Amino acid sequence: MARRAAAAALLVTAALLPGGTAVAAGTPGGYGFAPGARPVEGAAGAPDARPLEAGGTYRSSLPRHDTVYYRVGLDAGSTAYVSVTAVPGAGDEVTAADGLRVALRDADGGSCSLNTVIFGAARSARPLTAQVVREVRDRGKRCQAAGTYYLTVERTRPQDSPQGAWALELTVATEPGPARAGPTGAPEDWDSATPAPPTGAPGRLRGADGFAGATLVGPGVWRDTVRPGQTLYYKVPVDWGRRPYASVDLEGATGGSGYTDGALRLALYTPVRGEVHGAARGYSGRRTTVGLAALPPAAHANRHSADSRVSGMRFAGDYYLVVHLSAKVADGFGDGPFGLTLRVRVDGTVRPGPGYDGTARPEGVFDVSTWNPAVAAATGGGGDGGGAARGDSATRAALAVGGIGTGTALLLGLGVWTAVARRGAGAAAQPRNRAQKPTA
Secondary structure, eight states, rough: HHHHHHHHHHHHHHHHGGOOOSSOOOOTTOOOOOOOOOEEEBBGGGGGGEOOOOTOOOEEEOOSSSOOOEEEEEESOOOHHHEEEEETTTTOOOOOOOOEEEEEEEOOOOOEEEEEEOOOOTTTOOOOEEEEEOOOTTOOOOOOOOEEEEEEESSSOGGGGGGSSSEEEEEEEEEEOBBSSOOOOOOSSSSOOOOOOOSOEEEEEBBBBSSSTOEOOOEEEEEEEEEEOOOOEEEEEOOOEEEEEEEEEEOOSSSSOOEEEEEEEEEOTTSSEEHHHHHHEEEESOOEEEEEEEOOOOOGGGGGGSHHHHOOSSSSSSEEEEEOOOOOOOHHOOSSOOOEEEEEEEEOOOOOOOSSOOBBBBBBTTTTTOOHHHHHHHHTTTOOOSOOOOOTTTTTOOOOSSSOOOOOOHHHHHHOOOOOOOOOOOOOOOOOOOOOOOOO
């Protein structure tokens, strides 16, 4: 019976993961594009721009010196989130100031949103994700009307950038307005102290190589491996009223010498791929840890804050943890792999959401995947999760896996299950202090 269950788990995993790959996390510098992403060619100007539809995922490319245009049709009642992930070629040499710039403009050329991300001090070619937002506001004056909007994508330093075209993954998501009026100011009372990382025996998992196939992970301690130049993707279910925290430990090298600035990077992204917070640390061959800053509980009113760490926590859903190890680590310490320990907490009490007056696109993007602590424990660890919510076993039947020591196949199978899982009871809320005011 155990053998049949284990075989079924492996078959489900292999069939549903992008590309049919059950365990491969991708090669250094690689990226796992969404299966079924529609190809679209960027235009040289607005008149020829091809359309991107709400809820859609697309593949395109970005030449070195060009600015490419896309067209997005928006209504007057939904906030829109357009995200672009640029993937340099494997082995590309990049500068610290090189990167990706995206902008959203209305039909008259007025600027709605602009965002720039760069490779930074690590100078490591990695997938870069930038998001622009068309925010619907009660007293908004610009970019509020229904109609045609234009997305532009370009490199920040084309003169210093690698010659080859970068592959692009583009997504368009829309969020309906709330069904009932809520606060018009960001919450100020929340615990701004950095949470303690969870402890305990680690479970094992394998990070994915892109947003679309991100590995589902719950609260606890998890072991993985990473190679220089590799980027790993995980997703953490976060319900209304709850907040995530994560840190990453990179093991020390067994030999070699040197120092790589900004070598280990950890970032948190929203369910629609907007960066909430990112942090990086250098690596000298010794054990290195990088952690996220404290974040507020997910609440619709957070969007009114000027602090991106607060405004990013504006909805429930599966948030993404993205880990990157600089390719330059290999120069001093070899190609690895290096051991990685991911520590995840999710604190707070589940609260009612705002109730949306309409349907999000893609549908279900602000729903929360089921995470079952009992299933996690069966995979060989997880530690003290810091208040893991109880999964509803009635909503999703757990695969009974026997004889798989690491539990990798089961965790990957869970990673493709997305469902609404409103928990009936959450952990007790942490003591709250007055948060520091964001600085200008």
